[in-house]
Amino acid sequence: MIRPDDGALTAAAPVAAAIGVFGVIYGAAADQVLGPALTVVSSVLIFSGAAQFTMVALLASGSTALAVLAGVAPLALRHLPLGAVVRARLPASRRRRALLAWFLIDESAGLALARSAPVERTLAVTGALSYGAWVAGTAAGVAGASLSGVEALADALFPVLFVGLAALTSSNRSAAVRAIVAGVTSLVLLLVWPAVGVLGPLAVAVAVASAGRAT
Amino acid sequence: MNLGGLVVAVAAVTVGSRIAAIALLPEPRGRLAAIVDRLPAPLFAALAAVSLTGSDRGSGDPALLLAVGCALVSTRWRSLLLTVIAGLGGFLLGQALF
Numbered sequence: 001m002i003r004p005d006d007g008a009l010t011a012a013a014p015v016a017a018a019i020g021v022f023g024v025i026y027g028a029a030a031d032q033v034l035g036p037a038l039t040v041v042s043s044v045l046i047f048s049g050a051a052q053f054t055m056v057a058l059l060a061s062g063s064t065a066l067a068v069l070a071g072v073a074p075l076a077l078r079h080l081p082l083g084a085v086v087r088a089r090l091p092a093s094r095r096r097r098a099l100l101a102w103f104l105i106d107e108s109a110g111l112a113l114a115r116s117a118p119v120e121r122t123l124a125v126t127g128a129l130s131y132g133a134w135v136a137g138t139a140a141g142v143a144g145a146s147l148s149g150v151e152a153l154a155d156a157l158f159p160v161l162f163v164g165l166a167a168l169t170s171s172n173r174s175a176a177v178r179a180i181v182a183g184v185t186s187l188v189l190l191l192v193w194p195a196v197g198v199l200g201p202l203a204v205a206v207a208v209a210s211a212g213r214a215t
Numbered sequence: 216m217n218l219g220g221l222v223v224a225v226a227a228v229t230v231g232s233r234i235a236a237i238a239l240l241p242e243p244r245g246r247l248a249a250i251v252d253r254l255p256a257p258l259f260a261a262l263a264a265v266s267l268t269g270s271d272r273g274s275g276d277p278a279l280l281l282a283v284g285c286a287l288v289s290t291r292w293r294s295l296l297l298t299v300i301a302g303l304g305g306f307l308l309g310q311a312l313f
Binding site for chain 2: 010011014034035038041042045046047048051052055059065068069072073075076077079080081082083084085086087088090094095097098100101102104106110111113114152153155156157158159160161162163164165166167168169170171174175176178179180181182183186187189190191194198201202204205206208209210
């Protein structure tokens with residue numbers, strides 16, 4: 001399934017590197033809340049920076065388990081539109097799709113949709129590399145590693161990456177207009193109402209995609 | 216619920232939503248398929264806004280804004296690698312300037 005001879009590794013490497021840096025930050029932060037072993041186990045089992053940072057932040061502020069689950073569930077909802085887009089371009093059996101689901105993160109889905117290579121291969125290569133980087137980064141953070149020099153650069157990578165993915169998936173003028181409308185509206189919404197979280201921009205994206213007729 | 220149980224529960228929610236999205240839910244058809252077909256560009260633009268405002272540096276950070284600006288300008292060449300290089304270059308320039 002993984003044949004890294006089509007540029008998939010090259011495309012995935014910077015993304016995985018940035019994810020690894022955030023893994024170090026997560027490992028250092030979560031260690032204080034979960035302890036070293038459970039911190040690494042959480043990255044092995046969950047593989048979601050958004051969910052894990054939310055979990056640790058809520059636990060650190062004294063939230064109950066129910067409040068943590070209520071905070072994580074809306075983040076998981078982003079997988080539904082993301083998965084629907086990937087699913088439509090993934091000609092694989094249900095069992096194979098269930099295995100690939102492990103690698104469904106924003107970045108792997110984005111690269112898979114933006115590249116001309118088969119979705120399955122890019123999703124698997126990017127996902128596997130990102131997963132390894134996330135777990136290794138977490139373990140390094142627990143062990144006391146510090147990457148203060150590159151943390152800021154990693155912080156800048158994700159907005160830049162999503163801008164690039166939005167541009168690459170804008171296959172015509174209509175799609176580009178939809179991307180601009182969704183991006184600007186989401187930005188304004190998040191600045192005016194930060195508590196709306198990721199659900200607001202997701203709703204904006206679906207609403208913008210629903211408007212008008214296909215081109 | 217102990218911490219170990221909570222980690223497993225969060226994993227179940229997160230991984231379960233991935234599996235449901237990609238393996239269990241039926242393939243979109245009709246109008247829903249058309250919407251899903253148009254979804255990638257606005258979805259990634261929305262996620263760009265999420266990652267920009269969610270940054271520890273804050274969405275008003277000049278270096279971050281310069282990074283996004285450079286990335287936007289570079290999109291005319293339709294190369295993800297070029298966009299990443301332009302964006303990170305803009306960020307480093309912003310850090311040096313501001």
